[in-house]
Amino acid sequence: MPLAKRCFAEFLGTFWLVFGGCGSAVLAAIFPYSNDANPLGIALLGVSLAFGLTVLTMDYAIAPISGCHLNPAVSFGLWEGKRFLGSDLLPYIVAQVLGAIVAGGTIYVIASGREGFTLTGSTPLATNGYDVHSPDGYALAACFLIEVLLTFFFLIIILGAADRRAPSGFAPAAIGLALTLIHLISIPVTNTSVNPACSTGMALFAGSELFGQVWLFWVAPIIGALSAGWLYATMFEQAPITEYERVEETV
Numbered sequence: 320m321p322l323a324k325r326c327f328a329e330f331l332g333t334f335w336l337v338f339g340g341c342g343s344a345v346l347a348a349i350f351p352y353s354n355d356a357n358p359l360g361i362a363l364l365g366v367s368l369a370f371g372l373t374v375l376t377m378d379y380a381i382a383p384i385s386g387c388h389l390n391p392a393v394s395f396g397l398w399e400g401k402r403f404l405g406s407d408l409l410p411y412i413v414a415q416v417l418g419a420i421v422a423g424g425t426i427y428v429i430a431s432g433r434e435g436f437t438l439t440g441s442t443p444l445a446t447n448g449y450d451v452h453s454p455d456g457y458a459l460a461a462c463f464l465i466e467v468l469l470t471f472f473f474l475i476i477i478l479g480a481a482d483r484r485a486p487s488g489f490a491p492a493a494i495g496l497a498l499t500l501i502h503l504i505s506i507p508v509t510n511t512s513v514n515p516a517c518s519t520g521m522a523l524f525a526g527s528e529l530f531g532q533v534w535l536f537w538v539a540p541i542i543g544a545l546s547a548g549w550l551y552a553t554m555f556e557q558a559p560i561t562e563y564e565r566v567e568e569t570v
Contacts, residue, residue, distance in 0.1 A: 322407060325385040326414035332377045332389045333418030334425075336370070337517050342426050343369035344445035344510075352435075367502035370511075375495030382491065390514040391415055392540035396474035399548025401556070402481070412516070419520025427524040444525045447512040448532045455507040462509045463539050469501045470513045470543030478551040512536035513543075 343366050350360040361369070378387045386403070388394045391412040397403035427444060430436055438444065442454055449462035476497040480490035498513075505511045512518045518536035522529045 320384055322410055325407075326410050328381040328385040329388060329411055329414040330418040330421075332381050332385070332387055333415040333516055334422040335377050336373045336389045336514075337419045337422035337520050338425060339373035340366070340370035341423070341445040341517065341521055342429075345426055345430050352433075363503070363506050367499045367506065370502050371495040371497075371499030373495075374498050375491045378491035378494060385411075387491075389415060389418075389516075390540075391516055391537075392470050392514060392544040393474065393477060395541050396470075396477070396544030396548040399545045400474070400478050400552045401548075402478070415516040416519055419516040420523055421520075423520035423524050426521075438525055442510045443529070444521050445510060446521045446525045446529045447510045447518045447536050448529060449509065449535060452529060452532055453508060454510050457508045459535070463535060465505050465508050466512055466536065466539035467543040467546075469505055469511075470540040471547045473497055473501060473513055474544045474547030475551060478547065479555070482557075484557060509536070513540050515540055 343361060347361050347369075348363075348366050349357055351358075374387075374389065377389065381387045386397070388397065388403075388411060394403060394408055394411045394415070398405055398408055423444070430444070442448060442452060446452070449457060449459045453462060477490075477494055479485060480493040501513055502511045505513075515533075515537040518533050522533045
C-alpha cells in the first residue's frame, strides 16, 4: 500500500479517535448541563468506553491498510519493537497530529454552538494536564508516572495482540478494551492521554496555558512506548525461523 494512502488512513482514523473519544467527553459526559443529577450524561464510564469503541471500530476498518496506529506513541513503540519502518515514522506522526487537530477544531465548533459555552474549568475541551489542570489536582510527577506506565502496558497489549502467534481477528477487541481500562484508571489523574496527537489536537483550541503542558503528554507516552517495544522485541518476540526449522516444518 502506498505511503500516502496509509497516511490518509491514519489521518481519518485519528480524527475518529479524537472526535469519538474527546467529543463524547465534551458533548455527552455531562447532560443536561443545567441538571446536577446528570440523568442522561455518560460520565467517566461512558467516556472510557467511547475511547475504546473508537479504536475497536477503526482497527477493523483500517488495520489492513495502515496498521491503525492512531497515535505517535504507538508508532514509536512499534518501530522500537521492529514492527514498523523508521522511514515511515515521521509521515505517520504528521498524519496523526493533523487528524487530531481537525477533530479538535470540529469539536470546538460544535461545542461553541451551545449557548453559554465557555473554555473554563481545569480541563476545558477534554484537555490533558497536571497540577491545577489535572481533573483531581494530581502533581506533575504522578501524572508523568501514570502516563509512562499506562502507555507501556498499552504497547505490550498491542504487540502481543498483533503477534503472529496470537489468535487472528481478536486484536481490535483486546486493544479497544485496553484503552477503555486505561481511561477508567487515569481520567481523574491526567484526563488520560497516552496519545500525544490527541493531547495536541485538543489543547491547541483550549488556550496557551493548556498547550504549555502538552510537552508531558509527548514525553511520557513515548518513553513508555519505547520501553515496551524494546522489552517485547528483546524478551518475547519469537526468534526468526532458522533454515533447519524451515525444512523441518515442510516435512
